[in-house]
Amino acid sequence: MHNTIISVKDLVKNYSEFQAVRSISFDVYEGEIFGLLGPNGAGKSTTLEILETLRSKTSGTVTVGGFNLDKQPDEIKKIIGVQLQTSGFYPGLNLVELIQLFNGLYNRNVDPITLLNKVNLADKAKAKSKELSGGQKQRFSIATTLINQPKIIFLDEPTTGLDPQARRNLWDLIKEIRDAGTTVILTTHYMDEAEQLCDRIAILDEGKIIKLDTPDGMIDELVATGFERPKQVKAANLEDVFINLTGGKEIRPE
Numbered sequence: 001m002h003n004t005i006i007s008v009k010d011l012v013k014n015y016s017e018f019q020a021v022r023s024i025s026f027d028v029y030e031g032e033i034f035g036l037l038g039p040n041g042a043g044k045s046t047t048l049e050i051l052e053t054l055r056s057k058t059s060g061t062v063t064v065g066g067f068n069l070d071k072q073p074d075e076i077k078k079i080i081g082v083q084l085q086t087s088g089f090y091p092g093l094n095l096v097e098l099i100q101l102f103n104g105l106y107n108r109n110v111d112p113i114t115l116l117n118k119v120n121l122a123d124k125a126k127a128k129s130k131e132l133s134g135g136q137k138q139r140f141s142i143a144t145t146l147i148n149q150p151k152i153i154f155l156d157e158p159t160t161g162l163d164p165q166a167r168r169n170l171w172d173l174i175k176e177i178r179d180a181g182t183t184v185i186l187t188t189h190y191m192d193e194a195e196q197l198c199d200r201i202a203i204l205d206e207g208k209i210i211k212l213d214t215p216d217g218m219i220d221e222l223v224a225t226g227f228e229r230p231k232q233v234k235a236a237n238l239e240d241v242f243i244n245l246t247g248g249k250e251i252r253p254e
């Protein structure tokens with residue numbers, strides 16, 4: 001049996017006259033990577049921000065980690081990690097100093113170098129966040145979500161703009177975080193990412209959940225309808241060529 005860690009029931013979000021989220025219900029299980037997919041404007045970020053306590057909802061019931069969003073938002077804040085854009089980090093501080101700052105904010109005592117090692121950034125300990133590449137910035141911002149030792153982390157398009165190697169490195173990191181016991185909820189526009197990374201997926205369209213299942217379950221269901229890909233798929237694709245040429249699965253400096 002699965003333990004539900006996030007429960008969303010009949011969630012609605014109106015922006016003035018416009019209904020961005022139209023009565024959606026779903027559960028996220030403890031220890032899974034749960035993906036929110038959907039076209040631009042489907043309501044993914046709005047939903048995520050409501051669960052993160054960063055945006056008000058119009059109606060519906062949400063519990064996160066057993067805490068009711070309306071009654072115990074501060075308790076929710078204590079058990080979640082939210083990925084911030086690195087552009088929001090103090091530009092004058094290096095990575096170690098930024099981690100120390102978060103330690104102070106959260107009243108934690110995480111060793112900066114141990115944390116940087118976990119995300120392969122120990123060699124950048126003295127660098128400032130603006131001096132990092134896109135992939136390094138993403139890894140650092142994910143690292144900062146872990147400082148508060150959260151039960152759940154929220155990642156909004158964590159691999160957007162990254163090269164194929166950096167994306168794969170990040171998938172490994174996110175899986176490690178899940179395997180260490182943290183539940184992950186993320187949004188993505190990449191179907192390969194959702195297929196590789198997510199245990200279950202909700203597909204949103206125009207504010208509604210139109211499908212919720214495992215990636216395999218969704219594919220099997222489509223195949224069962226008689227669907228066939230129009231073209232024979234080659235044994236490798238261009239991404240395989242790129243990965244092969246640029247160094248396999250090794251972490252490389254970005």
Ligand SMILES: Nc1ncnc2c1ncn2[C@@H]1O[C@H](COP(=O)(O)OP(=O)(O)OP(=O)(O)O)[C@@H](O)[C@H]1O
Pocket residue numbers: 015018020038039040041042043044045046047
């Ligand atoms: N603050 C706001 N005021 C008014 N409308 C908003 C606001 N924020 C979002 N919206 C609208 O709500 C809808 C859902 O937006 P949201 O950002 O949640 O979509 P999304 O699925 O995350 O899209 P994307 O893939 O482009 O990030 C969009 O039509 C958007 O224009």
